Amino acid sequence: MGTFKNHVIYQIYTKSFMDANGDGLGDLRGVCSRLDYLKELGVDDLWLTPFFKSPLRDNGYDISDYLAIDPVFGTMEDVEELIAQADQRGMGLMFDMVFNHTSTEHAWFQKALAGDPEYLDYYIFKDGAPDTPPTNWESKFGGSAWEYVPHLKKWYLHLFDVTQADLNWENPRVREELKNVIRFWKQKGIRGFRFDVINLISKPEQFESDRTGDGRRFYTDGPHIHEYLKELVHDTGIQDMITVGEMSSTTLNHCVRYSNPAERELSMVFSFHHLKVDYKDGKKWELKAPDYRQLKRLLSEWQLGMQEQNGWNALFWCNHDQPRIVSRLGDEHRYWKESAKMLGTAFHMLRGTPYIYQGEELGMTNPGYQTIGEYRDVESINYYKILLAEGKTEAEALQILGARSRDNGRTPMQWNAEDYAGFSNRKPWISIPDNHSSINAEAERADADSILNYYKKLISLRKQYPVIAEGTVGFLFEEQEETFCYQRETEEETLLVLNNFRDRKVTLPEALDISGYAYLAGNYGNTEGSAEVTALKPYETMVLYRTRNKMATD
Ligand code: TEU
Numbered sequence: 001m002g003t004f005k006n007h008v009i010y011q012i013y014t015k016s017f018m019d020a021n022g023d024g025l026g027d028l029r030g031v032c033s034r035l036d037y038l039k040e041l042g043v044d045d046l047w048l049t050p051f052f053k054s055p056l057r058d059n060g061y062d063i064s065d066y067l068a069i070d071p072v073f074g075t076m077e078d079v080e081e082l083i084a085q086a087d088q089r090g091m092g093l094m095f096d097m098v099f100n101h102t103s104t105e106h107a108w109f110q111k112a113l114a115g116d117p118e119y120l121d122y123y124i125f126k127d128g129a130p131d132t133p134p135t136n137w138e139s140k141f142g143g144s145a146w147e148y149v150p151h152l153k154k155w156y157l158h159l160f161d162v163t164q165a166d167l168n169w170e171n172p173r174v175r176e177e178l179k180n181v182i183r184f185w186k187q188k189g190i191r192g193f194r195f196d197v198i199n200l201i202s203k204p205e206q207f208e209s210d211r212t213g214d215g216r217r218f219y220t221d222g223p224h225i226h227e228y229l230k231e232l233v234h235d236t237g238i239q240d241m242i243t244v245g246e247m248s249s250t251t252l253n254h255c256v257r258y259s260n261p262a263e264r265e266l267s268m269v270f271s272f273h274h275l276k277v278d279y280k281d282g283k284k285w286e287l288k289a290p291d292y293r294q295l296k297r298l299l300s301e302w303q304l305g306m307q308e309q310n311g312w313n314a315l316f317w318c319n320h321d322q323p324r325i326v327s328r329l330g331d332e333h334r335y336w337k338e339s340a341k342m343l344g345t346a347f348h349m350l351r352g353t354p355y356i357y358q359g360e361e362l363g364m365t366n367p368g369y370q371t372i373g374e375y376r377d378v379e380s381i382n383y384y385k386i387l388l389a390e391g392k393t394e395a396e397a398l399q400i401l402g403a404r405s406r407d408n409g410r411t412p413m414q415w416n417a418e419d420y421a422g423f424s425n426r427k428p429w430i431s432i433p434d435n436h437s438s439i440n441a442e443a444e445r446a447d448a449d450s451i452l453n454y455y456k457k458l459i460s461l462r463k464q465y466p467v468i469a470e471g472t473v474g475f476l477f478e479e480q481e482e483t484f485c486y487q488r489e490t491e492e493e494t495l496l497v498l499n500n501f502r503d504r505k506v507t508l509p510e511a512l513d514i515s516g517y518a519y520l521a522g523n524y525g526n527t528e529g530s531a532e533v534t535a536l537k538p539y540e541t542m543v544l545y546r547t548r549n550k551m552a553t554d
Contacts, residue, residue: 004192004242004267004353005312006469008459009094010043011357013320014051014073015059016412019424026412026423028074032082034415037441039089041361041452042459045242046086047094047194049320051079055105057163058378059320059410061196062103066181083189092191094242099178100197101164108177109165115152122174123165124157124203125149135207137215140248142382145215159200159219161378169201169228182236192242195266199225199247199254221247221254229258229265239264244314244353246270252302256311268312268353274298275322278403285383285400290329292501293481300475300486303351307473315347318357323408327366331503335539336363340451341523342499342541346484348458349497349543351473358413361455362444366408367433372398376430380405416442457521465520465545467493482506483536495520496544500536507535517544 018030028051038046051073053065060070069076086093102109111119126134126146133146133155139162146155147162157166167174182193202222210218233239243266245258255269277295280286306313317325326332330339340363348354369375372384372394380401387397402408407430414436415422421436444450462468471488482502488495496517500506511532519527522542527533533542 006462006466007044007242007353008042008348008462009045009047009242009244009314009353009355010038010041011047011049011316011319011355013049013059013358013410015049015056015429016410016423017358018413018415019426019428022425023072024424024426024428025072027072028069028078028082032078032085035085035089035091038091040456041356042456042463043091043356045092045094045191047192047244047355048096050096050098055103055163057103058161061098062101062105062161062164063098064103064105065107066097066178067184080188087189092242094192094194094244095185095190096194096196097178097181097185098196099167099181100200101158101160101166104163104165106165112156113149113152118173120152120154121171122168122177124168125152125154126157126207127153128155129153135215135218136209137218141379142386157203159197166203167201169203169224175228175231179232179236182232182238186236186238186241190241192244192267193238195243195245197248198229198245199250199258201225202228216249220249221251225254226257226263226265230263233264233266241267243267244270248272252305252311255302255313256306256309259306259311259313260309262310268314270314270316270319271302273302275317278328284404285387287400287403295329295501296478296481296484299350299484300478303473303486304475307351313350313352314355315350315352316355316357317343317347318360318409319355320357320409321406322357323403323405324364324366325360326363327408328403329501330539332363332365335503336365337449337451338523338537338539338541339503341454342501342539344451344455344458345497345521345523345541345543346499346501348462349468349488349495350486351471351488354458354462356455357409359411361452362414362439362441363451364411364414364439365433365435366402367411367431368402369405369407369431370398372401374431375401375405375407377406377410380407414440416440454521454523461520461543465493465495466490467495467545471495476512477509480506480509483508485512492548494546494548496542496546498533498536498540498542498544500538500540503538505535505537508533514544517546519543520545 015026017026018034020029050060052063053068053070054060108122130148137145139145199221202225204218245266247269258265258269278290280288326340412423412428417437421432444452467488467490471490476485484499511534515531520543
């Protein structure tokens with residue numbers, strides 16, 4: 001069994017985790033200062049978002065030097081110290097490789113701008129007239145995916161911000177440059193890599209406009225993607241490291257190929273279909289109430305599909321691009337603890353490797369910003385302008401940002417109740433919600449019933465009961481929209497995981513016999529003595545366990 005199958009991985013948004021040098025921005029020494037907290041939580045690996053040299057227009061996902069540390073985050077010595085300190089605590093580091101694009105401030109792009117033909121071929125430049133982009137493709141951050149360079153009489157492709165120019169992976173020199181980046185960081189002694197939007201790197205032979213969409217169908221899971229991934233992994237010898245690919249708008253079939261060990265591509269994948277059930281007509285910036293039936297269907301489809309074909313899911317609700325899940329699918333006001341614990345359980349007991357995004361273990365919420373001035377994210381600020389241009393009022397546009405902005409997940413980690421939540425001793429780069437006075441690590445460490453201590457329990461269960469990492473998965477009551485109930489099985493063990501996704505009591509379609517099961521975890525207290533479960537309370541979750549040949553509690 002791959003080591004990653006019983007690991008729990010913690011994601012750190014480096015800019016918002018801990019500020020050690022008092023500039024209001026998170027940094028590497030700050031991360032180092034909080035390793036004991038992470039060790040106590042019980043996580044195995046730490047994925048840090050990029051801290052390489054960058055103009056920080058996209059907070060580090062716009063890299064201008066893959067082999068240098070941006071001074072905002074620290075020095076190479078800080079990186080080496082962090083790796084050593086984490087290793088001393090048995091934790092490994094995963095670095096974030098942004099290989100679909102570089103910052104336009106990268107030396108390669110600057111040489112291309114100077115007309116150097118060798119470096120023009122590092123990117124996707126197309127000849128053209130100033131008023132007709134090569135295709136009608138749209139940037140994921142709004143607007144055209146092409147930018148015109150008058151002195152070159154060429155357009156360049158940017159699937160994200162205009163300062164993030166897409167690399168030309170067809171060019172073997174580009175592939176070799178990026179392999180060298182992997183080799184450089186691998187020899188530092190890290191444990192793995194996250195690959196940013198890696199399924200977008202293979203562009204089509206011919207660039208054509210999309211009559212039915214924004215162009216993504218032409219470059220997503222592109223023609224050479226598996227070939228490129230196999231080559232990257234083989235030539236850098238990282239097949240035994242922990243690797244995860246962020247797969248934008250992907251398919252189950254491709255994700256099986258990305259993560260089946262026989263393919264020798266990646267250890268696992270992030271897919272996002274389950275995080276679009278509140279997108280109206282699939283559009284991020286159009287709100288609708290979450291479709292829980294669709295959520296259940298997608299979760300079981302991906303669990304069963306990957307199981308049948310030996311793929312492996314990364315399990316996550318939150319990351320630095322997503323709103324806080326307790327605000328999005330839970331109830332941060334009436335059932336804050338219950339819903340946060342239920343959402344955590346629903347994912348941590350599934351088949352796959354769970355990721356905890358910083359603050360998720362505390363039940364951190366969306367900040368509820370009231371003005372556009374509080375936002376920092378380039379995508380959000382772009383879409384605020386687009387929404388106003390489409391005729392939305394400021395209030396309507398702010399309501400949409402309040403639900404969808406990536407800044408919802410980027411507020412500073414709430415360590416304690418002090419003015420700046422213990423994150424910094426000066427005003428942070430982005431404001432902190434007032435609820436940090438009660439939602440913070442210090443308060444929750446002292447509360448036996450806290451979300452934090454519940455997450456510690458979930459992590460410890462994965463270490464104690466092999467069925468969680470190794471067992472098969474099967475779903476119960478699939479027709480019932482409100483619940484998400486499943487079982488995990490090995491030869492010796494059975495785990496029963498019951499979740500109510502809704503804010504009201506739900507009667508199960510049939511009584512569940514739980515005689516012989518031990519109660520391992522839950523948010524409404526023990527079921528000991530009950531022979532059956534017939535209903536679930538609002539946002540109730542419970543984890544029940546039985547071994548084939550003896551009582552679990554023997
Ligand atoms: O995210 C790509 C991605 O899928 C999301 O940014 C999504 O496309 C966007 O929010 C629109 O819904 C990765 C990184 O996680 C993100 O932080 C970067 O901004 C992006 O790639 C570009 O590197």
